[in-house]
Amino acid sequence: MSADDQRLIAECLQGNTTAFGVLVRRYQERLYNSVYRLVENAEDAQDVVQEAFLNAYQSLDSFKGDAQFFTWLYRIAVNTAISLKRKRRAMVRMETGCNGEQNIEPHDRSVESQPGYAMEQAEQEARVHHALSRLSPEHRAVLIMKDMEGQKYETMAEILQVPIGTIRSRLHRARLELRELLEKSEEEG
């Protein structure tokens, strides 16, 4: 864990909530990115991230510092997000891009010089997004952590509190299931 995070946590434990504000500002974006993919809804994602920070604040004294602060925070957020998804019916909501889109970062347009490229890209993204949304929360979580966050099996096992073997098998099933969904989607055109 970085020395700066350690210092901020120590200050929080002494009652300095401003120090916690620094931590929120530091990690909220990254946390939101992952949680959004889990819950697929901007409002829910904000709620989950906010809830995760509040839970983390209340549990700060139990954070022992043997893992990265973000990993610990991420675990709280992932568990909250998975619980939320289980409770609610999965809804596929597309945050479609359009002019003035505020919640999706713009692509790097330098490669989009071929005619129809933008359309193809958008269609491909939509297919992947749709397929991802149809996975179970547990499968979606491991794929997001692995491919979008670049986490190792060991970190993922720590976050989800399951053995490494479970992570390996979940990822295996998740990848095959995603492949199957994408193939069906390609066949349907």
Added chain:
Amino acid sequence: MLLDRYRQLLTAYVDGELTNRQRRHVARLLRRSEEARQLLQKLQADAHALRHLPRPALPTDLTAPVLRTIVERRLAPGQRRIANASSSALWVGPLASWAAAAAVLLILGAASYLYFAASLVQPEKKEMVEKTPAPPPSAPKSGALDASIAKEEKSHVATRERPAPKLERPVGVNPTKVVKHPGEKPKTSAPASPFAPQKPETALTERVELFHLDRVADLLPVIVKVSALEQEAQRKKLVAELRKNSNFRVELPCPNGTKAMERVQSAARTLHFSLVIDKQAQERIKLKWRTNYVLYVENITPQELTQFVRHIGVEDRKSASKKPTEAQIDRLVLTRMTAQHRKELSTLLGIDPTTTAPAATGLLGTDLRKPISELTAQQVGKALAGKGDTPRPQAGKPAAKPPKNVALVLPYNPVRPSPGSDEIKRFLEGRKPTVPGTIRVLLVLRS
């Protein structure tokens, strides 16, 4: 259609978490199978697509709302406990589920027994009891608790320092008495284990002394994350737990017992523990057969055991640092040795060492039960051959001290044990009288 184990290899390849050997296997598979090549290409494309999905930007800064909520709700650190990587309180795994189920069954059984026993008592004997003197420590405990645990307590109190429980209600109270404490909150008895779940306090106007929740909590296994033992606070907690009894069973679940055994051997070398390894176990270790193992050690202090387990974890992390898939040891499950465990130990060793005293030995460590001449001859022969327990001192150098801790290592096979091996005999012959403040431990490495 590709076999599932090949598909697993390919998905693990996409994950980037293969060993060199597995990567070579994948390379061979790809060379010979067009189907494997196509599937890998598609899986890699899917992973690429996921990595390049647009990253949603956070619409609003959440700092102010979070801080405002903290102030409004008067939140403070320490209000909520969440199991984190280093907490030893929670482990959502099959062992914890089984332990919880076992505890529920035990409580139900105890409650049923006491309920039916209470129904036989005449009404006039149900009266208010304020205080009754606590029975002496040697008195047998009532209730449906394991009688062997009660016997263990009896001998345990004499040798161990244990804080006297503060009781408003008596320890061995007759379960048929109804205690009326109008509006009074019941008080907890013995200090709670740092690992035990919290007991809710309720204010009851009438309660029946059915059983002792603190004793039930004491029977539950304690699960500790091995890496947490790097912290002194966690080590102290484990030592405190180990001081509560003198016989324990420690289980280290691991995917591959033989690899875990390698970590144990390295830790033993670091701490100068001596391992007496049964011949069958030696063969299995040498051939790297996947086997479960058990270690039995006596006269080890709680601190020494904690350090030993800690070093096993250190060795495991060293091996896993280059290959994460090589990690073997994650948690330890600590339980007091029950009658069932002692029976298992007897099966493995041929005797129950917890009830069989070591051989009486004289000043020279000789077994006084054997004819002196025979034993002396053996020992003299060994000493001359340099194979005695104490190494021959080299000229000009002080004699090496024998290792303080000696552990017997066996393949863990309680179904088909082989208790007659030379190593087991040698270990049993070398046993020493119990040293106060030490414990006996059965350490099991199994998948």
